[in-house]
Amino acid sequence: MKTTRQRAILSLIATRPVHSQEELAHMLEQQGYEVTQATVSRDIKDLGLAKVPLRNGNGNGTQFKYVEPGLGKGYASRLHRVIAELVRDCRGSVNQIVLRTPPGSAMLVASAIDEAAWPEILGTLGGDDTVLVIIEDPAKLPVVKQRFEDMRSEDPL
Amino acid sequence: MKTTRQRAILSLIATRPVHSQEELAHMLEQQGYEVTQATVSRDIKDLGLAKVPLRNGNGNGTQFKYVEPGLGKGYASRLHRVIAELVRDCRGSVNQIVLRTPPGSAMLVASAIDEAAWPEILGTLGGDDTVLVIIEDPAKLPVVKQRFEDMRSEDPL
């Protein structure tokens, strides 16, 4: 069904950077939607998604990603914006990730994470300048941590 | 010069919808900048411009345009962004303005206001979910309050 697939697209681009329509088609395939790049192109048009260049920390080889316009700048979600702006450091151990923020903003970051409701995350605790994120399964920690790192480093221009 | 040309690009896309990089190159040519599509592509990357599909009400033949993400609906400054995102309410009396925020983010808002260093503002106090802004002259309060309100009304989320 077109509409459910398009919902899946919105969900995908909100959680990780999607660099091309082919990539998106493959991701959808892994979720059971068999579609071609042509269909993805049409979906993107329907959804009004914007393609924005990424400031990729390293050198050349620019990449892009698709975002929902209307979210300020090119952030894919409110969580993305909050993390890109406020998280200074990100470390993890066993099933815990500790995020450091400027003084006073930890609770804000924690609530943004809660709001996003990632299934791998059991919950968060926000102090003054520290957020503790509890991961359900220690094996999932690297994935979640990587996603945080991505949001931090793949800031739109 | 690259920077002046890029300024011209920003001005062009703000004025009329630009549907392709070739078209943009031609427009620039008419203003005296002789550039190829390749250069335009690089300028667009530098400027972080997003390519968004136009909902062309009528028939098929979709078109696109380039936009400055964040600036159309977006934020002129860090303070703008913070206020748009975090300030839930804004009231004032005599020479004081009270801003209400989500729990835990008041200090963040207060420090953003401090950082902006508006001359009319004597100082701020940030608690948990409340910021107190002290205005120098009660007569200036409506002006400052209006500026907060303006920033608040442009929240894109």
Added chain:
DNA sequence: ACGCCTGTTGCATAATTATACGAAATATGT
């Protein structure tokens, strides 16, 4: 001046994205 570095650009082409068209599916009316 000379060499060296950094940045900008055009050319040609690779990579990506959009679309015309026909087929299959789905809806709509009779």
Added chain:
DNA sequence: ACATATTTCGTATAATTATGCAACAGGCGT
């Protein structure tokens, strides 16, 4: 049910966009 629109989608291809590379330009220290 049947015929007729309308929608959706894949294929192939056109259109658009990005980039490797070489050339050139300016800055800077020697």
